Amino acid sequence: MTRVLLVDDHPVYLEGLAALLGAAGAATGIEVVGTATDGTGAVTAAAELAPDVVVMDVRMPGLDGIAATRRVVDAAAAAGRDVGVVVLTMSEEDETVFAAMRAGARGYLLKGATRVEITNAIATVAAGGAVFGPAIARRVADFLAPARTTAEGLFPELTGREREVLDLVAAGRANPQIAATLHLSPKTVRNVVSSIFTKLHVADRAEAIVRAREAGLGRASGATDGLRR
Numbered sequence: 001m002t003r004v005l006l007v008d009d010h011p012v013y014l015e016g017l018a019a020l021l022g023a024a025g026a027a028t029g030i031e032v033v034g035t036a037t038d039g040t041g042a043v044t045a046a047a048e049l050a051p052d053v054v055v056m057d058v059r060m061p062g063l064d065g066i067a068a069t070r071r072v073v074d075a076a077a078a079a080g081r082d083v084g085v086v087v088l089t090m091s092e093e094d095e096t097v098f099a100a101m102r103a104g105a106r107g108y109l110l111k112g113a114t115r116v117e118i119t120n121a122i123a124t125v126a127a128g129g130a131v132f133g134p135a136i137a138r139r140v141a142d143f144l145a146p147a148r149t150t151a152e153g154l155f156p157e158l159t160g161r162e163r164e165v166l167d168l169v170a171a172g173r174a175n176p177q178i179a180a181t182l183h184l185s186p187k188t189v190r191n192v193v194s195s196i197f198t199k200l201h202v203a204d205r206a207e208a209i210v211r212a213r214e215a216g217l218g219r220a221s222g223a224t225d226g227l228r229r
Helices: 011-023 039-049 065-078 094-103 115-126 134-144 160-170 175-182 186-200 205-214
Strands: 002-007 030-036 053-056 084-089 107-110
Touching: 002 011, 002 039, 002 115, 011 030, 011 115, 030 039, 030 115, 039 053, 039 065, 053 065, 053 115, 065 084, 065 094, 084 094, 084 115, 094 107, 094 186, 107 115, 107 134, 160 175, 160 186, 160 205, 175 186, 186 205
Parallel strands: 002 030, 002 053, 053 084, 084 107
Antiparallel strands: none
């Protein structure tokens, strides 16, 4: 049996998930050995129960799921054990996804995941693999992929992702369109655009578009004549 610890600060969701996984335990090989309602409780329970997998929420009072993940993984490693963490959360922000990965999580699912998706993720992580929900997997792949612009020598102060976003800004795309095209969250796009303005020392979107188009960006993406704000 795969021993699983569940962590979530919403009692109803926690109880429902425990019941769901418990009822399917015989068929899936999953045994829920404990629950916790915050990050501190998760660290304590993981040390006491030595689960194979921890299903971890992110946004919790006190110690959040990212910090708790890091402590659980580090403590298990120090004790010579392996523990897999599957993040199960409402948050699909890129910052949260990559923070969880850096903390040692090997799985990331959104709370709309089905029982089959959750049990499969638990089994995969318990076996040493990694698993991400479809939407999250696309974000990870797009983030790691090379920027699509061929003008990599332009604006060396920008990262590849920033040049890619600038290319779309120069094409007249609004932030929601950029987010949809690159499979990024609107908040991430806003942050990237703000970083571009800072690095290029431009005052606004219109000035950034002028700079980018003068350098040849925005043409391959179907630039429009209107300057969107």
